[in-house]
Amino acid sequence: MKGWMGRFRALFLLSSLALVLSGCGKPYLSALQPKGEGADMIYDLMMLSVIIMAFVFLVVMIIYTIVIVRFRQKKGQEDFVPKQVEGNHLLETVWTVIPIILLLILAVPTVQYTFALADTTPETEDGEPVEDALWIDVTGNQYWWHFDYRDLEIQTSQDLYIPTDRRVYIKLSSNDVIHSFWVPSISGKMDTNPGKNENEMFIHAYEEGVFWGHCAEFCGPSHSLMDFRVVAVSPGEFDEWVADMQAVDPEAVPENPVAAEGKDLFQENSCLACHAIGSSPAAVGPNVTSFGDRSKIAGILPYDKEHLVSWILDPEQHKPGNLMTGKYPMPSKEDAEKIAEYLMSLQPSDIGPDDAEDGEYIQPKPKEETEAEGDEAEEDTNEE
Amino acid sequence: MSTHEDVLSSENLPHEPEKATLEGKNKFLGFWFFLGGETVLFASLFGTYLALKNSFGAAEHTTPSQELFGLELVFIMTMLLLTSSLTSVYAMYHMKNHDFKKMMVWLGITVLLGAAFLGLEIYEFYHYVHHYHHTFTSSAFGSAFYTLVGFHGAHVAFGLLWIITLMIRNARRGLNLYNAPKFYVASLYWHFIDVVWVFIFTVVYLMGKVG
Amino acid sequence: MAKDTNSNHADQYYKAKKKEEMKHQVITFALMIVFTIIAFGLVIGEFDKLFVFPVLLVLAAVQVGFQFYYFMHMSHKGHEFPALMIYSGIFAAILTILALTTITWV
Amino acid sequence: MSTATVGKRSFGAVVWDYLTTVDHKKIAILYLVAGGFFFLLGGLEAMLIRLQLMAPDSELIGAQFYNELFTMHGTTMIFLAAMPLLFALMNAIMPLQIGARDVAFPFINALGFWLFLFGGLLLNCSWFLGGAPDAGWTAYAPLSVISPGHGVDFYALGLQISGFGTLMGGINFIVTIITMRAPGMTYMRMPLFTWSTFVASILILFAFPALTVGLFLLTFDRLFGANFFVPDMGGNEIIWEHLFWIFGHPEVYILILPAFGVFSEVFSTFSKKRLFGYSSMVFATVLIAFLGFMVWAHHMFTVGMGPIANSIFAIATMAIAVPTGIKIFNWLLTMWGGSIRMTTAMLYAVSFIPTFTLGGITGVMLASAAADYQYHDSYFVVAHFHYVIVGGVVFGILGGLTYWWPLMFGKMLNEKLGKWTFWLFFTGFHLTFFIQHFLGLMGMPRRYWKFLEGQGLETGNLISTVGAFLMAIATFILLYNVIITTVKGKKSPADPWDGRTLEWSLPNPTPFYNFKQLPLVRGLDPLWVEKTQGNGKMIPAEPLDDIHMPNNSFLPFTISLGLFIAAFGFMYRVDAGFPAYVAIGVGLAITLGSMLIRSVKDDLGYHIHKEDLEKEGAGE
């Protein structure tokens, strides 16, 4: 995706402005430190527009400063009557035409990128359809996210695992109100609409890492707490994760006796009515199959037992208006601890957020036909 | 310059009594602008209707528009309203000729036709509700249909009340520069109602019947 | 203002003009009725949708033009602003309807 | 009827006078007081927002309350503060600028005000009746449909009522400008403030009906079980977004165009030059309005309209930069070669240029559809629109008020205090909002009750809050200034700024009939023409004669009151049962009854006699 814009950018990257901008924010959150294809494209566009705008502002400010400095009323010249100028055709033409040209410079890549970002037909460089493209159905819920790996029979919530070597296609919808799926450092946002208005987009992380996602469309009291994470792992690790997730036995009894007790309590307290384990598509509450690997509890709380117990005992305190509060028989503190023990033991896969951050890049197991796309993306990664 | 009581006299009316005073001219212009706004109002309703006309979702009763609408009644309603538009033109014709009596007669006929239209519309709604369970709340289509057609119906009802009030108020004193703009503006309103209806019978009923 | 030219000559001129106008209005009305009947006829006759829809819309548009220009006198002098407003309204209206019928459905 | 009433009147008489007035200058004052009150209210809400966001993970304010705060802040500021304050200026000045004795529909004008006021009061009653609306000022469905309690009902009905008022006010302005101009005041001699009033009013006329319909649909869904925005029943929530923005985008130009008008007057007066490129300024104003109707979907780039629609709307949006740029450069060239006096009003105008340009260029950045996928619903957008709204509209209102204060109240505001207000407000403003651009890009979405620790957003938010407090201090100084000058200020001269346009030819105080004799306008900036080519006084265009004036009326008040009462009935229909139906009945009876009285009772107005006018002239 780096045509003339890439060169253009290289030229101007040096401009102090861009440097200052890209120093802003946290790498896993900021749109100014792009780590994915969408964010990267948009960053180019942003820089182009910033440059144009800086130029416009500069011109305005130069004239402005001259005017303010030179044409103040002088002492003793209160009666001076300036020449009453009607206008000037040449000047007026100039400041009509130049903005038009500047806007055209911005409009062309805008349209180009708008189409590029809307392209959700999985294709290789040469326009061949990709058969085993990874599609994930993303569902927004007040106030949590659900991810359904199409064809793979994997369901997760809150943490979205993706491989770094390719575009991942997502279909967005909502179970209640409008939300918006936004991972600033990887890609721009897209709304999740309830009903028939489903959206599609792709995300493509260039680098391994845990990237922060926000819900960007106002959706109720806990809108600001509807965070999620994208865990981008190398393709080999991703394959492993998929295999592990597919092999989950929802009925498995943990070895730890406390956790085993927790499992029963989880059932008794009707948690299971809403929280599925395994690839059950029922999704009233987050799927907890791999809860042991979550990076946060309910998207926002630090991942530790203390907070988990606190969440179970009083979710309202942490997320006002959430849809779990009051819908289950309140367990005692001891029971809650046992449940927590159980939940935290749910680690079906060795792959977790740590693997995204350890910098270890594992190649996928070679398949019969090597995919051109994979190679290309790899180059990209190296280049960064 | 005339003194202000002049406007209440029925003598010596000019050719266009509705626009002869500044107040009249203002009313005339202001009302046209209001109609410009109404155009957007109805456009929004039409747009909503068109977007939802085949939308039932999980509704229980889902009679599509093809089966729902009966054209006979709509045809009669259309004729009534179109004719009432002509009769109000007659009324304005006589107003410009300063023939107050005839104007009142034609306005009366306009009101009768309008009332008949409204009656049939109410009957129509009643029919849909009772025979097809097609109600305001039964589906998005229902909501959109009753809102669009109902808004028009409400306009008709308001127009009737307005013209009747004008007729009663001025029955005894004849035409003058003060009430001529009022009559004129009311007739503009009436024509506009007809304009909207033309689109309703075309877009809602006829096109709905085709599918 | 009221002391307009009351000379018979002018009066007769206006009378004649109004008569003429009335004639136009009656013709307009007759046309509108005919259009309406054609419109209903097209639908009852179950012609092809692709043919019927545009014709219906054109018929409606012409009827509405008649209403505005003949019944509501938009053809007369002094209606420049009303015409401007109605056309602006129609412009906004078309945009609205276009949007709601096309890009509402993603 | 004229001079006899000038003496000291009882407080009750004054109140009654204002309750029944149809005089555009008094209605202006009503708009000013009400709009000013709502501005303080909206500002207070803003301060609470900023307090909550001062520190990360703050628990100062609950989530629900926070949502109500920003919803009401946005709604109040746009509908109940900015627009009414602009209406105050339009009412006070526009008729004087075109040399009219009155507006076209004095009764409707008053009705417009009372509808706005009762709508605004209704909206704010929600605070005391179980919670304010909490779905954002954009009230996106289905969140707004399922929002519990009555908050959103207050929103829908309150805005509906005040929206009717705005629409009427708009029609009144349009007709006034078309039919009531003084002899010689051709369209191309109208001051730009009048032009922008005209164009903004046309925008109101075509934009508000879409909101009216949207609000009706929302009301029907919430109160009467309709299914417009209920996906399960076939509804489509995107319809709301379209209707809201078809209204909403023109709305922002309804706000900014009059402010542009104010600045045009201020620049010209305080540079002692005629407006550079007058005709292209007019043309640009009209063009902005026209284009403004075709860009609404730039608020919906991420809704999923598809790349074609997104591209079209992106380009259409960018196009608006061109006419706006024309205006910016024309203003600069107006000052060029002039003799600039930095009065407080001029300070607002001068500082508007860089501020608004910044806001405008971020607007163009937002218009770049693909890039908007990052900006949308982040603090970048919040920064953009406060730059254009505060830097454009609020500066315009403050500047305009300072400029026309002597004309409206016969006294000057204190310049020194005014400059304090300006500098504090200006500094506070940039401190508050500049940093928000970066907060947005660093990943902070808007409408966030709290931001969490450790995301690098702490410093920026703290700075922003500090800035907001400077603005609050500035506002207090402004209030003090208003009070002190009202109580102690001296009468100002009739034309304190060496004005150029017709309104400055009037004596202080302006007589209630405005112009004893309609003035003859001999060119653009008519007073300036007389100052340079005549004796500095307007030439009368007619002999002294009786003046026709409209009667006061209490009916606008009662019509609006009735709707206010009925709205409660509609809202509480389900929970309160019978009493609610009584409220509906009584309310509608009051409204319709008042309307009936209005149409049945002849209201011919009265005349001020020539002889009285002559007497008054002698006393001048």
Ligand code: HEA
């Ligand atoms: C007074 C109010 C006002 C004004 C005047 C504007 C002016 C503009 N606005 Fe803004 N806008 C708002 C109020 C306003 N806006 C509000 C309230 C919202 C948010 C609503 C919400 O979601 O709650 C919003 C949101 C908003 C969005 C949606 C963002 C999002 O939600 O994702 C967009 C996108 O295109 C946008 C664009 C523009 C543009 C292009 C202009 C243009 O008119 C600006 C033109 C001006 C200039 C460009 C500067 C001067 C020009 C020159 C010096 C010439 C040379 C310039 C160039 C060549 C670039 N605005």
Ligand code: HEA
């Ligand atoms: C005309 C429009 C207008 C104006 C003038 C303002 C003015 C201000 N706005 Fe507003 N704002 C909006 C329109 C406006 N805003 C809109 C439309 C939204 C979007 C809402 C939504 O998302 O739905 C918004 C949202 C918004 C947010 C984002 C909230 C969020 O997304 O979570 C913030 C946060 O900083 C903010 C801050 C401010 C501040 C600090 C001011 C300051 O400039 C205010 C200055 C005024 C004062 C400082 C007065 C203070 C006065 C007192 C303290 C005295 C009180 C005393 C008495 C009553 C006697 N605004």
Ligand code: CUA
């Ligand atoms: Cu979900 Cu905001």
Ligand SMILES: [Cu+2]
């Ligand atoms: Cu906009």
